[in-house]
Amino acid sequence: MKSKDKKLIQVALYGMDERTYKTMEMFLKGPCKGIAVVVDEQNAEIDLIDADYIKARDVLDERQSQTPERPIILLSLQELSLSGTIYVKKPVQSPDLITALKQGNEILHGGKVKKRAGSAKQDAEPKVEPKLEDKTESTVEEGEADKKELYKEQQKTRKHRTARDLTEVGFSSYMGHVDGVDFSDPEQVLLASYNPKNHFLGYVKTAIKVAKEKSRILQLNSGWKSLVIFPHSNEIWLDAGDKQLRIYAGLEIKKNSKNSMSLSPIDQDAFNFGEKMENFDDIDAFIWKLAIWTSKGQYPVSIDINRPVYLKQWPNFTRLVVTPHAMRIAALLIDGPRTAMNLADALNIKPQYVFVFISAAKTLGLLGQAKRNADILTVPPEVKPSKSKGILSRILGRLRGE
Amino acid sequence: MSQYKIIFTGPVGAGKTTAIQSISDVEPIKTDAAASDMTKKRKSATTVAMDYGIMKLEDGEKIHLYGTPGQERFDFMWDILTVGGLGLILLLDNTRADPFQDMQFFLDSFAGFITETSVAIGVTQMDLSSKPSIDDYHKQLQKSDMKPAVFAVDAREQKDISLLVQALLFTLDPGLEDE
Known part of the structure:
Protein backbone atom coordinates (compact mmCIF):
# COMPACT_ATOMS: atom_id res chain seq x y z
CA MET A 1 0.00 0.00 0.00
CA ALA A 124 2.22 34.10 -10.33
CA GLU A 125 1.19 37.70 -9.88
CA PRO A 126 -1.96 38.84 -8.21
CA LYS A 127 -4.50 40.73 -10.28
CA VAL A 128 -7.21 41.13 -7.76
CA GLU A 129 -7.00 41.04 -4.03
CA PRO A 130 -8.70 37.95 -2.68
CA LYS A 131 -11.97 38.40 -0.93
CA LEU A 132 -11.25 35.94 1.82
CA GLU A 133 -12.76 37.61 4.81
CA ASP A 134 -10.62 37.68 7.86
CA LYS A 135 -13.33 37.47 10.44
CA THR A 136 -11.03 36.06 13.09
CA GLU A 137 -9.05 39.22 13.55
CA SER A 138 -12.07 41.31 14.28
CA THR A 139 -13.42 38.56 16.49
CA VAL A 140 -10.31 38.70 18.62
CA GLU A 141 -10.37 42.48 18.82
CA GLU A 142 -14.00 42.57 19.68
CA GLY A 143 -13.91 39.51 21.87
CA GLU A 144 -14.61 41.24 25.16
CA ALA A 145 -17.27 43.46 23.69
CA ASP A 146 -18.88 40.41 22.12
CA LYS A 147 -18.94 38.63 25.45
CA LYS A 148 -20.72 41.57 27.02
CA GLU A 149 -23.19 41.72 24.16
CA LEU A 150 -23.75 37.99 24.42
CA TYR A 151 -24.40 38.32 28.13
CA LYS A 152 -26.87 41.08 27.43
CA GLU A 153 -28.54 38.98 24.76
CA GLN A 154 -28.89 36.07 27.16
CA GLN A 155 -30.74 38.33 29.58
CA LYS A 156 -33.15 39.46 26.89
CA THR A 157 -35.15 36.30 27.04
CA ARG A 158 -38.34 37.86 25.83
CA LYS A 159 -37.08 38.19 22.31
CA HIS A 160 -39.32 36.13 20.06
CA ARG A 161 -40.89 34.59 23.15
CA THR A 162 -44.41 35.54 22.13
CA ALA A 163 -43.81 34.01 18.72
CA ARG A 164 -42.43 30.87 20.30
CA ASP A 165 -45.15 30.48 22.88
CA LEU A 166 -48.18 31.22 20.74
CA THR A 167 -49.14 28.61 18.21
CA GLU A 168 -51.55 29.36 15.40
CA VAL A 169 -54.18 27.17 17.03
CA GLY A 170 -53.64 28.68 20.45
CA PHE A 171 -53.96 32.17 19.11
CA SER A 172 -57.65 32.04 18.14
CA SER A 173 -58.88 32.75 21.62
CA TYR A 174 -56.14 35.32 22.10
CA MET A 175 -57.15 37.67 19.31
CA GLY A 176 -59.88 39.43 21.23
CA HIS A 177 -63.18 40.69 19.93
CA VAL A 178 -64.80 43.97 18.98
CA ASP A 179 -67.98 45.08 20.67
CA GLY A 180 -70.71 46.23 18.33
CA VAL A 181 -69.54 44.39 15.21
CA ASP A 182 -71.37 41.28 14.08
CA PHE A 183 -68.86 39.53 11.88
CA SER A 184 -71.53 37.17 10.60
CA ASP A 185 -73.21 40.13 8.91
CA PRO A 186 -71.43 40.82 5.58
CA GLU A 187 -72.35 44.49 5.66
CA GLN A 188 -71.02 45.01 9.16
CA VAL A 189 -67.83 43.18 8.28
CA LEU A 190 -67.04 45.73 5.63
CA LEU A 191 -67.32 48.48 8.21
CA ALA A 192 -65.09 46.78 10.76
CA SER A 193 -62.13 49.11 10.50
CA TYR A 194 -59.95 50.87 13.03
CA ASN A 195 -57.60 53.82 12.90
CA PRO A 196 -54.12 52.96 14.24
CA LYS A 197 -53.54 56.65 14.98
CA ASN A 198 -56.16 56.46 17.70
CA HIS A 199 -54.36 53.62 19.44
CA PHE A 200 -51.07 53.04 21.18
CA LEU A 201 -49.88 51.43 17.92
CA GLY A 202 -49.94 54.77 16.11
CA TYR A 203 -47.82 56.47 18.75
CA VAL A 204 -45.35 53.62 18.93
CA LYS A 205 -44.92 53.64 15.15
CA THR A 206 -44.29 57.38 15.14
CA ALA A 207 -41.86 57.05 18.03
CA ILE A 208 -39.94 54.31 16.20
CA LYS A 209 -39.76 56.44 13.07
CA VAL A 210 -38.39 59.41 15.01
CA ALA A 211 -35.89 57.28 16.92
CA LYS A 212 -34.59 55.82 13.68
CA GLU A 213 -34.42 59.15 11.90
CA LYS A 214 -32.60 60.78 14.78
CA SER A 215 -30.64 57.62 15.49
CA ARG A 216 -31.26 58.15 19.20
CA ILE A 217 -32.56 56.02 22.04
CA LEU A 218 -35.94 57.47 22.88
CA GLN A 219 -38.51 56.89 25.55
CA LEU A 220 -42.18 57.16 24.71
CA ASN A 221 -43.99 58.81 27.59
CA SER A 222 -47.62 57.84 27.29
CA GLY A 223 -48.89 58.02 30.82
CA TRP A 224 -48.99 54.22 30.70
CA LYS A 225 -45.97 51.94 30.92
CA SER A 226 -42.48 53.04 30.03
CA LEU A 227 -41.41 52.13 26.49
CA VAL A 228 -37.87 52.62 25.21
CA ILE A 229 -36.76 52.32 21.59
CA PHE A 230 -33.24 51.27 20.67
CA PRO A 231 -32.86 52.07 16.97
CA HIS A 232 -29.32 50.72 16.62
CA SER A 233 -30.15 47.23 17.79
CA ASN A 234 -33.73 47.38 16.47
CA GLU A 235 -35.14 46.63 19.92
CA ILE A 236 -37.92 47.83 22.15
CA TRP A 237 -38.15 47.60 25.90
CA LEU A 238 -41.58 47.80 27.50
CA ASP A 239 -42.24 47.77 31.19
CA ALA A 240 -45.23 45.48 30.79
CA GLY A 241 -46.08 41.92 29.86
CA ASP A 242 -48.00 40.70 26.81
CA LYS A 243 -51.27 40.43 28.72
CA GLN A 244 -51.14 44.10 29.77
CA LEU A 245 -50.06 45.17 26.30
CA ARG A 246 -52.88 43.23 24.65
CA ILE A 247 -55.48 45.01 26.75
CA TYR A 248 -53.95 48.45 26.30
CA ALA A 249 -53.49 47.97 22.55
CA GLY A 250 -57.20 47.49 22.05
CA LEU A 251 -58.18 50.70 23.83
CA GLU A 252 -58.73 53.90 21.94
CA ILE A 253 -56.64 56.71 23.32
CA LYS A 254 -58.82 59.63 24.33
CA LYS A 255 -58.20 62.97 22.71
CA ASN A 256 -57.21 64.65 25.94
CA SER A 257 -54.69 61.88 26.63
CA LYS A 258 -52.98 62.47 23.29
CA ASN A 259 -51.47 65.67 24.62
CA SER A 260 -49.64 63.74 27.30
CA MET A 261 -47.72 61.70 24.70
CA SER A 262 -44.12 62.78 24.38
CA LEU A 263 -40.70 61.52 23.44
CA SER A 264 -37.56 62.06 25.45
CA PRO A 265 -33.99 60.98 24.79
CA ILE A 266 -32.46 58.71 27.39
CA ASP A 267 -29.01 57.57 28.33
CA GLN A 268 -28.93 53.78 28.02
CA ASP A 269 -26.38 53.35 30.79
CA ALA A 270 -28.27 55.59 33.16
CA PHE A 271 -31.65 54.02 32.49
CA ASN A 272 -32.73 51.51 35.07
CA PHE A 273 -34.17 48.38 33.50
CA GLY A 274 -34.34 46.82 36.92
CA GLU A 275 -34.62 43.08 36.71
CA LYS A 276 -36.62 43.30 33.52
CA MET A 277 -34.05 42.48 30.89
CA GLU A 278 -36.54 39.90 29.65
CA ASN A 279 -38.79 42.73 28.49
CA PHE A 280 -36.75 43.39 25.36
CA ASP A 281 -38.35 42.64 22.03
CA ASP A 282 -37.32 42.93 18.44
CA ILE A 283 -39.04 46.03 16.99
CA ASP A 284 -40.65 44.12 14.12
CA ALA A 285 -41.91 41.36 16.40
CA PHE A 286 -43.26 43.97 18.81
CA ILE A 287 -45.22 46.10 16.36
CA TRP A 288 -46.48 42.96 14.57
CA LYS A 289 -48.13 41.70 17.74
CA LEU A 290 -49.19 45.21 18.76
CA ALA A 291 -50.98 45.55 15.40
CA ILE A 292 -52.69 42.19 15.93
CA TRP A 293 -53.98 43.18 19.33
CA THR A 294 -55.02 46.60 18.09
CA SER A 295 -56.88 45.09 15.16
CA LYS A 296 -58.82 42.47 17.11
CA GLY A 297 -60.17 41.27 13.78
CA GLN A 298 -60.69 44.68 12.15
CA TYR A 299 -58.81 46.12 9.20
CA PRO A 300 -56.85 49.39 9.24
CA VAL A 301 -58.86 52.32 7.95
CA SER A 302 -56.15 53.21 5.42
CA ILE A 303 -57.01 50.03 3.49
CA ASP A 304 -59.72 50.25 0.85
CA ILE A 305 -61.53 47.02 1.55
CA ASN A 306 -62.83 46.81 -2.02
CA ARG A 307 -59.42 46.97 -3.66
CA PRO A 308 -56.97 44.11 -3.80
CA VAL A 309 -53.94 44.01 -1.58
CA TYR A 310 -50.63 42.33 -2.30
CA LEU A 311 -47.77 41.00 -0.22
CA LYS A 312 -44.29 42.29 -0.98
CA GLN A 313 -42.55 39.41 0.76
CA TRP A 314 -43.22 36.62 3.21
CA PRO A 315 -43.26 37.75 6.85
CA ASN A 316 -40.46 36.22 8.89
CA PHE A 317 -42.87 33.87 10.63
CA THR A 318 -40.35 32.19 12.89
CA ARG A 319 -39.88 35.49 14.72
CA LEU A 320 -43.47 36.72 14.61
CA VAL A 321 -46.74 35.60 16.13
CA VAL A 322 -48.38 33.32 13.57
CA THR A 323 -52.04 34.27 13.52
CA PRO A 324 -54.65 31.74 12.38
CA HIS A 325 -54.31 30.91 8.67
CA ALA A 326 -51.51 33.49 8.31
CA MET A 327 -49.31 31.15 6.32
CA ARG A 328 -52.08 30.20 3.93
CA ILE A 329 -52.96 33.87 3.44
CA ALA A 330 -49.31 34.75 2.84
CA ALA A 331 -48.84 31.91 0.35
CA LEU A 332 -51.90 32.97 -1.62
CA LEU A 333 -51.20 36.68 -1.48
CA ILE A 334 -47.59 36.34 -2.55
CA ASP A 335 -48.89 34.91 -5.83
CA GLY A 336 -50.93 37.98 -6.71
CA PRO A 337 -53.26 40.70 -5.44
CA ARG A 338 -56.64 39.80 -3.94
CA THR A 339 -59.24 41.63 -1.92
CA ALA A 340 -59.58 40.74 1.73
CA MET A 341 -62.98 39.23 1.13
CA ASN A 342 -61.73 37.20 -1.82
CA LEU A 343 -58.97 35.82 0.40
CA ALA A 344 -61.50 34.82 3.03
CA ASP A 345 -63.70 33.16 0.41
CA ALA A 346 -60.85 31.39 -1.38
CA LEU A 347 -59.52 29.93 1.84
CA ASN A 348 -62.94 29.49 3.42
CA ILE A 349 -61.94 31.31 6.58
CA LYS A 350 -63.40 34.07 8.74
CA PRO A 351 -62.69 37.62 7.46
CA GLN A 352 -61.33 38.54 10.90
CA TYR A 353 -58.31 36.33 10.31
CA VAL A 354 -57.61 38.07 7.02
CA PHE A 355 -58.04 41.48 8.63
CA VAL A 356 -55.68 40.63 11.46
CA PHE A 357 -53.05 39.47 9.00
CA ILE A 358 -53.52 42.55 6.82
CA SER A 359 -53.17 44.80 9.87
CA ALA A 360 -49.94 43.20 10.99
CA ALA A 361 -48.41 42.97 7.53
CA LYS A 362 -49.36 46.57 6.71
CA THR A 363 -47.81 47.79 9.96
CA LEU A 364 -44.53 46.14 9.03
CA GLY A 365 -44.68 47.61 5.53
CA LEU A 366 -45.01 44.19 3.91
CA LEU A 367 -48.42 44.78 2.41
CA GLY A 368 -49.48 47.17 -0.33
CA GLN A 369 -52.73 48.10 -1.98
CA ALA A 370 -53.04 47.36 -5.67
CA LYS A 371 -53.52 50.52 -7.71
CA ARG A 372 -53.62 49.12 -11.23
CA ASN A 373 -57.06 48.84 -12.74
CA ALA A 374 -56.11 45.46 -14.13
CA ASP A 375 -55.79 44.12 -10.59
CA ILE A 376 -59.33 45.19 -9.86
CA LEU A 377 -60.92 44.18 -13.12
CA THR A 378 -59.58 40.68 -13.33
CA VAL A 379 -60.90 37.98 -11.10
CA PRO A 380 -58.12 36.29 -9.15
CA PRO A 381 -57.53 32.68 -10.14
CA GLU A 382 -59.15 29.94 -8.14
CA VAL A 383 -57.01 28.10 -5.65
CA LYS A 384 -56.22 24.86 -7.42
CA PRO A 385 -55.35 21.97 -5.17
CA SER A 386 -51.97 20.38 -5.68
CA LYS A 387 -51.77 16.86 -7.07
CA SER A 388 -50.02 15.92 -3.85
CA LYS A 389 -52.62 17.60 -1.66
CA GLY A 390 -53.33 14.44 0.32
CA ILE A 391 -49.78 13.76 1.39
CA LEU A 392 -49.03 17.46 1.90
CA SER A 393 -52.03 17.79 4.23
CA ARG A 394 -50.92 14.78 6.20
CA ILE A 395 -47.42 16.19 6.59
CA LEU A 396 -48.94 19.47 7.73
CA GLY A 397 -51.06 17.63 10.28
CA ARG A 398 -48.00 15.82 11.55
CA LEU A 399 -46.01 19.06 11.89
CA ARG A 400 -48.81 20.89 13.64
CA GLY A 401 -49.62 18.00 15.91
CA GLU A 402 -46.16 18.03 17.44
CA MET B 1 -46.20 2.80 -2.10
CA SER B 2 -44.68 6.11 -3.21
CA GLN B 3 -41.53 7.31 -1.56
CA TYR B 4 -42.02 10.90 -0.47
CA LYS B 5 -38.98 13.03 0.17
CA ILE B 6 -38.15 16.50 1.38
CA ILE B 7 -34.66 17.63 0.46
CA PHE B 8 -32.53 19.79 2.74
CA THR B 9 -29.60 21.54 1.14
CA GLY B 10 -27.14 24.35 1.82
CA PRO B 11 -23.48 24.93 2.52
CA VAL B 12 -21.47 23.24 5.23
CA GLY B 13 -22.40 24.38 8.70
CA ALA B 14 -25.80 25.76 7.73
CA GLY B 15 -27.54 23.27 10.01
CA LYS B 16 -28.93 20.63 7.67
CA THR B 17 -28.15 17.74 9.99
CA THR B 18 -29.58 19.55 13.00
CA ALA B 19 -32.68 20.61 11.09
CA ILE B 20 -33.42 17.06 10.02
CA GLN B 21 -32.81 15.95 13.59
CA SER B 22 -35.35 18.54 14.80
CA ILE B 23 -38.28 17.02 12.94
CA SER B 24 -37.21 13.42 12.39
CA ASP B 25 -38.98 10.67 14.33
CA VAL B 26 -35.88 8.54 14.28
CA GLU B 27 -32.33 9.39 15.15
CA PRO B 28 -31.03 10.70 11.83
CA ILE B 29 -28.57 8.48 10.09
CA LYS B 30 -25.39 10.45 9.69
CA THR B 31 -23.03 8.84 7.28
CA ASP B 32 -20.09 9.22 9.61
CA ALA B 33 -21.95 7.67 12.48
CA ALA B 34 -23.11 4.82 10.34
CA ALA B 35 -19.59 4.06 9.35
CA SER B 36 -18.06 4.35 12.76
CA ASP B 37 -18.42 0.71 13.67
CA MET B 38 -16.71 -0.49 10.60
CA THR B 39 -13.09 -1.04 10.06
CA LYS B 40 -11.08 1.87 8.78
CA LYS B 41 -10.78 0.36 5.33
CA ARG B 42 -14.47 -0.42 5.14
CA LYS B 43 -15.35 3.01 6.50
CA SER B 44 -13.74 4.98 3.73
CA ALA B 45 -15.26 2.71 1.13
CA THR B 46 -18.79 3.01 2.39
CA THR B 47 -19.16 6.63 3.40
CA VAL B 48 -22.04 8.11 1.46
CA ALA B 49 -21.90 11.54 3.07
CA MET B 50 -25.50 12.54 3.40
CA ASP B 51 -28.01 12.79 6.22
CA TYR B 52 -31.24 10.97 6.44
CA GLY B 53 -34.25 11.16 8.73
CA ILE B 54 -37.86 10.03 8.71
CA MET B 55 -41.12 11.71 9.61
CA LYS B 56 -43.77 9.14 10.38
CA LEU B 57 -47.35 10.06 9.55
CA GLU B 58 -50.38 8.72 11.37
CA ASP B 59 -51.36 6.38 8.56
CA GLY B 60 -47.96 4.74 8.60
CA GLU B 61 -46.65 6.68 5.63
CA LYS B 62 -43.06 7.81 5.93
CA ILE B 63 -41.61 11.07 4.71
CA HIS B 64 -37.94 10.72 3.99
CA LEU B 65 -35.77 13.69 4.87
CA TYR B 66 -32.54 13.87 2.93
CA GLY B 67 -29.70 16.28 3.57
CA THR B 68 -27.41 16.80 0.62
CA PRO B 69 -23.69 16.50 1.16
CA GLY B 70 -22.56 19.81 2.52
CA GLN B 71 -19.85 20.72 0.12
CA GLU B 72 -20.86 22.21 -3.16
CA ARG B 73 -18.34 20.19 -5.01
CA PHE B 74 -20.32 17.01 -4.71
CA ASP B 75 -23.32 18.07 -6.69
CA PHE B 76 -23.23 14.92 -8.80
CA MET B 77 -25.35 13.31 -6.08
CA TRP B 78 -28.05 15.96 -6.09
CA ASP B 79 -29.89 14.88 -9.20
CA ILE B 80 -30.29 11.41 -7.77
CA LEU B 81 -31.48 12.73 -4.43
CA THR B 82 -34.16 15.03 -5.76
CA VAL B 83 -36.01 12.49 -7.89
CA GLY B 84 -39.51 12.27 -6.44
CA GLY B 85 -38.86 15.04 -3.93
CA LEU B 86 -41.80 17.12 -2.68
CA GLY B 87 -39.78 20.31 -2.31
CA LEU B 88 -36.55 21.92 -1.21
CA ILE B 89 -35.48 23.44 2.08
CA LEU B 90 -32.44 25.64 1.55
CA LEU B 91 -30.49 26.51 4.69
CA LEU B 92 -27.96 29.32 4.58
CA ASP B 93 -25.34 30.22 7.15
CA ASN B 94 -25.30 33.99 7.75
CA THR B 95 -21.74 33.92 9.05
CA ARG B 96 -20.33 32.65 5.76
CA ALA B 97 -18.21 34.96 3.65
CA ASP B 98 -20.88 35.55 1.01
CA PRO B 99 -24.31 34.09 1.86
CA PHE B 100 -25.88 35.62 -1.27
CA GLN B 101 -23.43 33.78 -3.43
CA ASP B 102 -24.24 30.59 -1.55
CA MET B 103 -27.94 31.21 -2.07
CA GLN B 104 -27.59 31.87 -5.78
CA PHE B 105 -25.40 28.84 -6.19
CA PHE B 106 -27.93 26.48 -4.62
CA LEU B 107 -30.90 28.10 -6.35
CA ASP B 108 -29.13 27.70 -9.68
CA SER B 109 -28.06 24.16 -8.93
CA PHE B 110 -31.58 23.10 -7.98
CA ALA B 111 -33.36 25.36 -10.48
CA GLY B 112 -35.07 22.49 -12.26
CA PHE B 113 -36.26 20.89 -9.06
CA ILE B 114 -37.49 24.22 -7.68
CA THR B 115 -39.43 24.92 -10.87
CA GLU B 116 -41.15 21.56 -10.56
CA THR B 117 -41.79 21.90 -6.83
CA SER B 118 -40.88 24.85 -4.59
CA VAL B 119 -38.32 26.15 -2.13
CA ALA B 120 -38.33 27.68 1.35
CA ILE B 121 -35.21 29.32 2.72
CA GLY B 122 -33.98 29.27 6.31
CA VAL B 123 -31.16 31.55 7.42
CA THR B 124 -29.18 30.27 10.38
CA GLN B 125 -26.64 31.92 12.69
CA MET B 126 -28.40 35.29 12.53
CA ASP B 127 -27.74 35.71 16.23
CA LEU B 128 -24.03 35.74 15.42
CA SER B 129 -24.26 37.79 12.26
CA SER B 130 -27.36 39.91 11.72
CA LYS B 131 -26.31 41.05 8.25
CA PRO B 132 -27.47 40.40 5.63
CA SER B 133 -30.95 40.82 7.07
CA ILE B 134 -34.00 38.85 5.99
CA ASP B 135 -35.09 41.94 4.02
CA ASP B 136 -31.73 41.92 2.24
CA TYR B 137 -32.33 38.32 1.19
CA HIS B 138 -35.73 39.22 -0.21
CA LYS B 139 -34.26 42.14 -2.16
CA GLN B 140 -31.65 39.83 -3.59
CA LEU B 141 -34.25 37.23 -4.53
CA GLN B 142 -36.48 39.81 -6.18
CA LYS B 143 -33.70 40.46 -8.68
CA SER B 144 -34.37 36.93 -9.89
CA ASP B 145 -38.11 37.50 -9.68
CA MET B 146 -38.40 35.01 -6.83
CA LYS B 147 -40.57 35.39 -3.73
CA PRO B 148 -39.96 32.32 -1.59
CA ALA B 149 -40.45 32.25 2.17
CA VAL B 150 -37.26 33.32 3.94
CA PHE B 151 -37.18 32.80 7.69
CA ALA B 152 -34.53 33.32 10.34
CA VAL B 153 -34.16 29.89 11.89
CA ASP B 154 -32.37 28.16 14.68
CA ALA B 155 -31.94 24.65 13.32
CA ARG B 156 -32.12 23.29 16.86
CA GLU B 157 -35.60 24.70 17.34
CA GLN B 158 -38.22 22.24 16.20
CA LYS B 159 -40.76 25.04 15.81
CA ASP B 160 -38.51 27.01 13.48
CA ILE B 161 -37.90 24.06 11.19
CA SER B 162 -41.53 23.02 11.38
CA LEU B 163 -42.66 26.51 10.29
CA LEU B 164 -40.16 26.51 7.47
CA VAL B 165 -41.43 23.18 6.17
CA GLN B 166 -45.01 24.39 6.60
CA ALA B 167 -44.20 27.44 4.46
CA LEU B 168 -42.89 25.09 1.80
CA LEU B 169 -46.11 23.07 1.95
CA PHE B 170 -48.34 26.16 1.71
CA THR B 171 -46.30 27.46 -1.20
CA LEU B 172 -47.04 24.20 -2.96
CA ASP B 173 -50.73 24.47 -2.08
CA PRO B 174 -52.12 27.50 -0.19
CA GLY B 175 -55.44 25.71 0.20
CA LEU B 176 -53.97 23.02 2.44
CA GLU B 177 -55.62 22.19 5.72
CA ASP B 178 -54.54 19.83 8.46
CA GLU B 179 -55.76 16.28 8.19
Missing part, protein backbone atom coordinates in the same frame (compact mmCIF):
# COMPACT_ATOMS: atom_id res chain seq x y z
CA LYS A 2 2.78 2.38 0.91
CA SER A 3 4.66 1.89 -2.31
CA LYS A 4 1.47 2.52 -4.25
CA ASP A 5 0.78 5.72 -2.34
CA LYS A 6 4.24 7.03 -3.09
CA LYS A 7 3.26 7.42 -6.73
CA LEU A 8 0.28 9.50 -5.81
CA ILE A 9 0.29 13.21 -5.11
CA GLN A 10 0.02 13.65 -1.38
CA VAL A 11 -2.41 16.37 -0.35
CA ALA A 12 -3.52 17.79 2.96
CA LEU A 13 -7.03 19.16 3.36
CA TYR A 14 -7.94 22.32 5.29
CA GLY A 15 -11.18 24.10 6.16
CA MET A 16 -13.33 21.01 5.85
CA ASP A 17 -15.40 19.30 8.48
CA GLU A 18 -15.00 15.60 9.09
CA ARG A 19 -17.68 14.53 6.67
CA THR A 20 -16.47 16.75 3.88
CA TYR A 21 -12.97 15.60 4.52
CA LYS A 22 -14.02 11.99 3.99
CA THR A 23 -16.06 12.84 0.94
CA MET A 24 -13.09 14.64 -0.58
CA GLU A 25 -10.99 11.56 0.07
CA MET A 26 -13.54 9.58 -1.89
CA PHE A 27 -13.68 12.18 -4.61
CA LEU A 28 -9.93 11.96 -5.12
CA LYS A 29 -10.06 8.18 -5.17
CA GLY A 30 -13.07 7.91 -7.42
CA PRO A 31 -13.87 10.71 -9.89
CA CYS A 32 -10.26 11.97 -9.76
CA LYS A 33 -9.02 8.47 -10.56
CA GLY A 34 -6.75 8.23 -7.58
CA ILE A 35 -4.38 10.94 -8.76
CA ALA A 36 -3.88 12.04 -5.17
CA VAL A 37 -4.20 10.70 -1.68
CA VAL A 38 -5.02 12.57 1.50
CA VAL A 39 -2.27 12.56 4.10
CA ASP A 40 -1.56 14.56 7.23
CA GLU A 41 -0.14 18.05 6.88
CA GLN A 42 3.45 17.08 7.74
CA ASN A 43 3.68 14.64 4.84
CA ALA A 44 1.72 16.59 2.25
CA GLU A 45 3.13 17.84 -1.03
CA ILE A 46 0.18 20.08 -1.84
CA ASP A 47 -2.27 21.90 0.42
CA LEU A 48 -5.91 21.98 -0.58
CA ILE A 49 -7.97 24.66 1.19
CA ASP A 50 -11.68 25.34 1.15
CA ALA A 51 -11.43 29.10 0.66
CA ASP A 52 -15.07 29.62 1.65
CA TYR A 53 -14.28 28.38 5.14
CA ILE A 54 -14.71 31.25 7.59
CA LYS A 55 -11.07 31.15 8.75
CA ALA A 56 -9.62 30.39 5.33
CA ARG A 57 -7.53 33.56 5.41
CA ASP A 58 -5.79 32.39 8.58
CA VAL A 59 -5.25 28.92 7.21
CA LEU A 60 -3.75 30.31 4.02
CA ASP A 61 -1.40 32.66 5.89
CA GLU A 62 -0.31 29.84 8.15
CA ARG A 63 0.36 27.43 5.31
CA GLN A 64 2.28 30.03 3.33
CA SER A 65 4.49 30.88 6.29
CA GLN A 66 5.09 27.33 7.47
CA THR A 67 5.63 25.62 4.12
CA PRO A 68 6.26 28.38 1.55
CA GLU A 69 7.52 25.93 -1.04
CA ARG A 70 4.36 23.88 -1.00
CA PRO A 71 1.77 24.58 -3.74
CA ILE A 72 -1.68 25.56 -2.52
CA ILE A 73 -4.98 24.86 -4.23
CA LEU A 74 -7.93 27.06 -3.25
CA LEU A 75 -11.51 25.87 -3.76
CA SER A 76 -14.07 28.63 -3.84
CA LEU A 77 -17.41 29.71 -5.20
CA GLN A 78 -15.96 33.11 -6.01
CA GLU A 79 -13.16 33.63 -8.46
CA LEU A 80 -9.88 34.12 -6.67
CA SER A 81 -6.60 35.33 -8.03
CA LEU A 82 -3.98 35.12 -5.36
CA SER A 83 -0.24 34.94 -5.68
CA GLY A 84 1.23 31.47 -5.38
CA THR A 85 -2.07 29.65 -5.36
CA ILE A 86 -4.03 27.60 -7.82
CA TYR A 87 -7.71 28.30 -7.99
CA VAL A 88 -10.45 25.75 -8.64
CA LYS A 89 -14.00 26.93 -8.93
CA LYS A 90 -16.76 25.21 -7.02
CA PRO A 91 -18.59 23.00 -7.62
CA VAL A 92 -15.41 21.16 -8.28
CA GLN A 93 -15.33 19.11 -11.41
CA SER A 94 -12.89 16.24 -11.41
CA PRO A 95 -11.04 17.38 -14.61
CA ASP A 96 -10.39 20.79 -13.04
CA LEU A 97 -9.11 19.35 -9.83
CA ILE A 98 -6.92 16.85 -11.68
CA THR A 99 -5.47 19.72 -13.76
CA ALA A 100 -4.84 21.77 -10.64
CA LEU A 101 -3.15 18.87 -8.90
CA LYS A 102 -0.93 18.29 -11.92
CA GLN A 103 -0.04 21.99 -11.97
CA GLY A 104 0.83 21.84 -8.32
CA ASN A 105 2.94 18.77 -8.92
CA GLU A 106 4.84 20.51 -11.72
CA ILE A 107 5.52 23.54 -9.51
CA LEU A 108 6.68 21.23 -6.77
CA HIS A 109 9.17 19.53 -9.02
CA GLY A 110 10.49 22.71 -10.63
CA GLY A 111 8.51 22.53 -13.84
CA LYS A 112 6.66 25.42 -15.40
CA VAL A 113 2.98 25.58 -15.88
CA LYS A 114 2.42 25.72 -19.62
CA LYS A 115 -1.21 26.62 -19.78
CA ARG A 116 -4.31 26.97 -17.79
CA ALA A 117 -6.93 24.34 -18.15
CA GLY A 118 -10.59 24.37 -17.25
CA SER A 119 -11.33 26.66 -14.37
CA ALA A 120 -8.13 25.78 -12.56
CA LYS A 121 -5.94 28.87 -12.57
CA GLN A 122 -2.49 29.50 -11.24
CA ASP A 123 -1.36 33.04 -10.74
